[in-house]
Amino acid sequence: MTRPRSIRARLITLYAVTLSLIFICFGGYTYWGFKEYLIRSLQQALIRRAHQIASTILADVPQKGEAYISSEIQARYAPELNDRLIRVTDQLGRTVYASKNANGLSAPPSVSFDQIGFETTPIHREEASQARELLQVVAIGYRLDHGYSYIVEVGASENEVFSALDGLLWTLSLGFPVFIGLTSVGAYILLGRALKPVDEIVQSAERITLRNLSQRLPVPETGDEVERLSLALNRMIERLDEAFQVTSRFTADASHELRTPLTIMRGELEALLKDGRLRDDQATQVESVLEEAERLSQIVEGLLLLSRLEAGESQTGRDPIDFSSLVSATTEQMVPLAEDKSIKMVCEASREVMVEATEVRLKQVVVNLLDNAIKYTPEGGKITVRVFEESSWAVLEIIDNGIGISEKALPHVFERFFRSEQVQARKAGGTGLGLSMVLSIVESHAGKIEVESRENQGATFRVRLPRLELHLGRPAASA
Numbered sequence: 001m002t003r004p005r006s007i008r009a010r011l012i013t014l015y016a017v018t019l020s021l022i023f024i025c026f027g028g029y030t031y032w033g034f035k036e037y038l039i040r041s042l043q044q045a046l047i048r049r050a051h052q053i054a055s056t057i058l059a060d061v062p063q064k065g066e067a068y069i070s071s072e073i074q075a076r077y078a079p080e081l082n083d084r085l086i087r088v089t090d091q092l093g094r095t096v097y098a099s100k101n102a103n104g105l106s107a108p109p110s111v112s113f114d115q116i117g118f119e120t121t122p123i124h125r126e127e128a129s130q131a132r133e134l135l136q137v138v139a140i141g142y143r144l145d146h147g148y149s150y151i152v153e154v155g156a157s158e159n160e161v162f163s164a165l166d167g168l169l170w171t172l173s174l175g176f177p178v179f180i181g182l183t184s185v186g187a188y189i190l191l192g193r194a195l196k197p198v199d200e201i202v203q204s205a206e207r208i209t210l211r212n213l214s215q216r217l218p219v220p221e222t223g224d225e226v227e228r229l230s231l232a233l234n235r236m237i238e239r240l241d242e243a244f245q246v247t248s249r250f251t252a253d254a255s256h257e258l259r260t261p262l263t264i265m266r267g268e269l270e271a272l273l274k275d276g277r278l279r280d281d282q283a284t285q286v287e288s289v290l291e292e293a294e295r296l297s298q299i300v301e302g303l304l305l306l307s308r309l310e311a312g313e314s315q316t317g318r319d320p321i322d323f324s325s326l327v328s329a330t331t332e333q334m335v336p337l338a339e340d341k342s343i344k345m346v347c348e349a350s351r352e353v354m355v356e357a358t359e360v361r362l363k364q365v366v367v368n369l370l371d372n373a374i375k376y377t378p379e380g381g382k383i384t385v386r387v388f389e390e391s392s393w394a395v396l397e398i399i400d401n402g403i404g405i406s407e408k409a410l411p412h413v414f415e416r417f418f419r420s421e422q423v424q425a426r427k428a429g430g431t432g433l434g435l436s437m438v439l440s441i442v443e444s445h446a447g448k449i450e451v452e453s454r455e456n457q458g459a460t461f462r463v464r465l466p467r468l469e470l471h472l473g474r475p476a477a478s479a
């Protein structure tokens with residue numbers, strides 16, 4: 001139901017535990033209070049009964065004799081039938097009357113007779129009957145005007161009290177899971193609503209990359225921590241955006257400034273070589289410097305292009321293009337390069353697959369990937385190029401059986417200036433900017449690129465671009 005370690009799950013757990021503790025305390029207090037109340041009520045009823053016996057029966061003893069007590073109690077109260085206990089003892093400790101269930105009862109307590117009539121002192125004793133149930137017994141001292149005094153004891157089983165308490169316990173035990181369950185579900189729903197803006201912020205934050213740093217997170221106008229969090233994150237993105245722009249502008253400016261002097265240098269060096277007045281060793285040195293200057297030019301051009309792509313340059317001037325024919329034509333142009341290394345190139349791109357793209361940029365993608373495939377495949381290898389449709393995507397696959405990419409290098413191939421150790425060891429010329437350019441172009445076309453490769457087992461680069469459905473006039477897929 002909830003993600004592990006989510007705030008929601010933790011709060012719900014805390015809430016349920018707290019509520020359970022409160023419920024248990026409340027239930028315990030209610031049970032104890034109810035029990036006290038019921039016992040007290042039972043005692044009150046017993047006291048009333050004892051008073052009744054004293055005032056209605058004992059009061060008549062002087063006139064009617066002690067035998068009257070037994071017959072009258074039996075007739076009026078039938079204690080056995082009502083499951084009541086009644087015992088009357090005189091001042092000498094002699095039992096004047098005892099109902100049958102009073103057999104197990106110990107001697108009566110001493111009860112004080114301070115007042116004339118009936119002064120009562122209730123005493124509670126708990127005695128186990130044969131059925132091992134507890135009896136509440138109330139004893140009352142009673143003195144007649146003529147010098148007789150008696151102790152009247154009336155008792156009743158506590159069973160009824162406990163069956164009422166059992167009922168309460170059942171209600172509480174059944175109510176507990178229902179109550180905790182319902183309140184937890186309620187809290188889950190409410191928390192879900194409260195945390196929804198956080199989820200939205202997380203999703204928007206995930207969508208923000210270096211390419212769309214101008215975007216901002218949604219700010220829920222709730223006035224609470226969530227609003228402050230999104231405002232703070234937005235300010236942070238703004239600072240990142242500014243810092244990134246400064247770096248980009250610097251790269252673009254530096255590349256631009258380096259272009260002209262590099263062109264001049266190359267021109268001068270070429271002229272020097274053409275002049276033919278250099279000694280052989282000097283000419284070799286100048287050639288080497290010229291090579292490095294050309295490499296430097298490539299880097300500068302690459303960086304300049306990357307800065308332009310980052311600035312969103314290729315967003316404009318897009319046309320519907322048949323990806324298949326663009327790929328076939330480009331492959332055709334690169335066949336001589338492959339033939340130089342006796343590499344067999346197979347192109348499977350016959351069906352029309354339309355995309356919306358900037359043609360030069362898309363061509364750069366294919367050229368860079370093919371250039372890598374040729375460069376990193378040894379003589380006699382094979383390269384397969386395929387273009388096909390896959391649901392709403394136009395897919396380009398370039399598969400080679402060359403040197404492949406090690407597991408360590410694989411996550412880094414799209415980084416600027418990255419060249420694997422194998423490649424650096426071979427001293428194969430290259431700036432390490434090719435794939436970062438490819439990635440930039442593909443992403444600016446709302447596409448994706450992935451690579452599968454293992455060392456010495458070739459590499460597969462797969463580019464996906466949103467397919468254009470011409471009759472609808474819009475891309476079939478959006479990133």
Ligand SMILES: Nc1ncnc2c1ncn2[C@@H]1O[C@H](COP(=O)(O)OP(=O)(O)OP(=O)(O)O)[C@@H](O)[C@H]1O
Pocket residue numbers: 368372373376400402403404405413418419420421423429430431432433434435436458459
């Ligand atoms: N088809 C491939 N087979 C094996 N390794 C590859 C392949 N394509 C790329 N790589 C590895 O990825 C690295 C980065 O490639 P990228 O195209 O960015 O740079 P480069 O080819 O070295 O230089 P550039 O393309 O700028 O001339 C390469 O140096 C190489 O190690």
Ligand SMILES: [Mg+2]
Pocket residue numbers: 368371372430434435
């Ligand atoms: Mg390359």
